[in-house]
Amino acid sequence: MNILKHYRKIWAIEHAQSLLGWDMEVNMPKMGITERSVAKGELSVLAQSLTLDPKFLDLVEKASALETLNDYEKGVIRVLQREIKIAKAFPPEFVRELSEVRSKATMAWSEAKEKDNFRKFEPWLDRIIELSKKAAEYLGYDEYPYDALLDLYEEGLRTKDLEPIFEKLEKDLKPILEQILEAGKISNEHPLEREKYEIQAMEEVNLRILELLGYPLGVKGRLDVSPHPFTSGFGINDVRVTTRYEGFDFRRTLLAVVHEFGHALYELQVDERFMFSPIARGVSLGIHESQSRFWENIIGRSKEFAELIYPLLKEKLPFIRNYTTEDLYAYLNMVRPDYIRVEADEVTYNMHILLRYKLEKLMINEEVKARELPELWNDELERLLGIRPKNYKEGILQDIHWAHATVGYFPTYSLGTLLAAQIKNYILKDMPDFYEKITTGEFAPIREWLKQKVHRYGSVYSPKELLEKSFGEGINPEYFIKYIKEKYLD
């Protein structure tokens, strides 16, 4: 297939871009940004021009008209048509500018966050709002400009799909949260939060947990440190995760590692035959997040997982001797309205997304300036969770996403969180001893089940098609609400 031969060049550029990005967060010396941002910009333009090569367009066009395509081929064409649509929409100068602004804004954000100085990031955020609006106009949309951006991260997702989901979440979760806080049975603080750990010991714990879960450390993966935990795949055979170490409240780094493992496993278990092709990766951010959330929440926050890792923690972290497995479980499942999204509990997490979703809609659909956003952020958090950030670090500067110019990305976190609860239901039907398997660390059949249902398909099917095919229904918030009620109210 000539299409795949040509695509291999684009694939190679994306492989390089991923590494350039990973390196920026993990290794790059500060001043390296000068040349790195230009290199990334040039490579974006190059990939775009290869995507729009007339011969290639012609091949894709002709192939799309064929009636004999199998699912694999249809998937390739579907994904390429999406990429072509995006490449066509953006003028090369815009692509270069977006890529360069993204690199520089990320460095500015990093500094702004470190110094808790929003001013350092503000002009970049304004540029990113402006570029995102432009992007929406270039891409086109039926109803809201924001829809164009949502679709970039979650194929087919529209504001009108999200509205009822977020409405239901707000409506149902607020009273659940109130009930939990009033009942007082679920911890809202825990002495383990204040226990300090040695970074080296904690790193050993994280590495051992990754081994337990079945992550191919050193063979197809590695664990590094970055300001914001993330997963980066350079193909099916090299998928790396990162975490960070604050030196206390070890749950943060531990759950981040379990979360990123979920992302990595998806990329690692894509069918090897798809290698170098446009479908050799997870299909969307929502589906991706369902995998990370499944491992983080459904497995990582279960009683069985607490039992499994307790001896390991006791061996490596001296203070654990003073706590029981029940303490560990309570600590991993505290519910408390708090500031930082990535550390939020299962009950309040979606409120954080709701906040960002509202702000993003304002940024893209209305006239709002970066300057006004910190205040809007704080007001909205207060409305949703009754607390108000005291500084930028625990407010608007906490996330890297806007610095990455990925407006429209946040809602996929909620989709993934909801979907993880659905997947728990489905796997329990096929594997009634799912929770027993966690206790014994028997993760191979769980990995295999996820591979069969989701991972192996890569991007062959669109998110909606995949869910329909493997589970017979789309995203449905009822499962999540039920899961939360059972876990925290019963």
Next chain:
Amino acid sequence: MNILKHYRKIWAIEHAQSLLGWDMEVNMPKMGITERSVAKGELSVLAQSLTLDPKFLDLVEKASALETLNDYEKGVIRVLQREIKIAKAFPPEFVRELSEVRSKATMAWSEAKEKDNFRKFEPWLDRIIELSKKAAEYLGYDEYPYDALLDLYEEGLRTKDLEPIFEKLEKDLKPILEQILEAGKISNEHPLEREKYEIQAMEEVNLRILELLGYPLGVKGRLDVSPHPFTSGFGINDVRVTTRYEGFDFRRTLLAVVHEFGHALYELQVDERFMFSPIARGVSLGIHESQSRFWENIIGRSKEFAELIYPLLKEKLPFIRNYTTEDLYAYLNMVRPDYIRVEADEVTYNMHILLRYKLEKLMINEEVKARELPELWNDELERLLGIRPKNYKEGILQDIHWAHATVGYFPTYSLGTLLAAQIKNYILKDMPDFYEKITTGEFAPIREWLKQKVHRYGSVYSPKELLEKSFGEGINPEYFIKYIKEKYLD
């Protein structure tokens, strides 16, 4: 200048290629090679096709005919014409194959070396010999095929330039070595060789030494670990060095760091105005090696440097308490026929290159198979230094270069070593207190002198032009012989 605008795309690919290569040695999980080697191959072909873009060729051709070019512009055109010549010479399939073989052979070499099993590397070495011969034929040559390869690493270098240099080195160094060994005044072993160090403590020493020398750690550089120490530049603002830690004989890692610093400084001090252009890097491997050797040998192995770093070593390495500064100096300047090139002393070092030079000529000019090379290697080492390797690790498998398919590279190490001794003479004329400055760690004026004489020019001038312009003469082995005699026989 439209030429530079187009070149920026090629520059971006090379920036990415450098990072992909650096990552392979420093970070990449094993299996990552599957996709990495394909990515590197595709990017090589892409860079080649951009270099041969007819519009670009036309622009370069027209510019080269202009009479009004300044030195900077002439340099850009000279370098581009070299790159175009190479790109034209190699068919795209050859470029892809070479790049992929290089990646895979490097992994095979790494494994072969670890297991001391030449068989694992042998088929790759045969392919590399074959591809190198092909490369020579594609590039063309007047006298010997090997000349075509030499020119790749050292613009304008021919076998006929090297023959008299290596002849003189063999003729003069053999009796000097015999005299040194007979006289017995220079140590040929030292108890410090057997002292074990903690890797973390040694890493702190290396980092402190890099700071002393003026390396911008974290700002424009970093120190990592790799199987073979090297320097990799991703532009003027991000130039990284690596070393390795064996856990004993700390001289190895320490001098490797000083050596790599010399390479890095060259790249870091190129005129910033050249950024993103084809002349924004060191002009040749020989000139590059003169910089690393200058720091390693002339500075790093001086009495004054031993005095400078003694207190630091004493602070970090407990065993140093039992030794004096004189011990340290003697240890850094032992002379002993030994197996490993990168650990060789100043007197025997060039013999190691002579050996490789002879083998490379055989590989390229005659019919010799990889299978025969270990024996030839051992015979030649015995002839030159009177010792015979007992295994492959300390014989033919010690260097990464042939795995990288860089046949023709080794001779530049000798050129650099000779040139370093010349530069010592030149700097002493301009800076009579050069050695006093080392004692006090006052390296800024030394860095500045090197910048003015060599670094800032990047590749504006060809190696021969640069030496003529800055020093009034080309490579002349007399300086080196005189330096060795004075240091080791007087």
